[in-house]
Amino acid sequence: MPKPLLTLALIFAAGTALAQAEPDTAIDTDGDGLYSFPEVSAVMPEISADAFTTMDGNGDGLLDMEEVALAQEAGLMPVSEG
Ligand SMILES: [Ca+2]
Numbered sequence: 551m552p553k554p555l556l557t558l559a560l561i562f563a564a565g566t567a568l569a570q571a572e573p574d575t576a577i578d579t580d581g582d583g584l585y586s587f588p589e590v591s592a593v594m595p596e597i598s599a600d601a602f603t604t605m606d607g608n609g610d611g612l613l614d615m616e617e618v619a620l621a622q623e624a625g626l627m628p629v630s631e632g
């Protein structure tokens with residue numbers, strides 16, 4: 551592979567690794583890019599309303615991808631496969 555293309559491929563690979571920030575469509579069923587408590591509990595019934603409130607850092611009642619990443623880091627939410 552020519553070097554410029556390889557560099558591009560590496561940048562693309564790095565971008566893919568960061569694409570953790572993409573909402574999981576299996577959870578985000580209404581596609582607004584945020585996880586509501588009903589959306590989360592449908593997929594992860596073990597997550598209580600209290601845990602959800604803990605994960606909802608800004609208290610808007612929805613989890614954005616940053617809050618999800620923090621929750622996963624804190625072990626409050628299982629990391630989805632794939
Ligand atoms: Ca949603």
Ligand SMILES: [Ca+2]
Pocket residue numbers: 606607608609610611612613614617
């Ligand atoms: Ca929030």
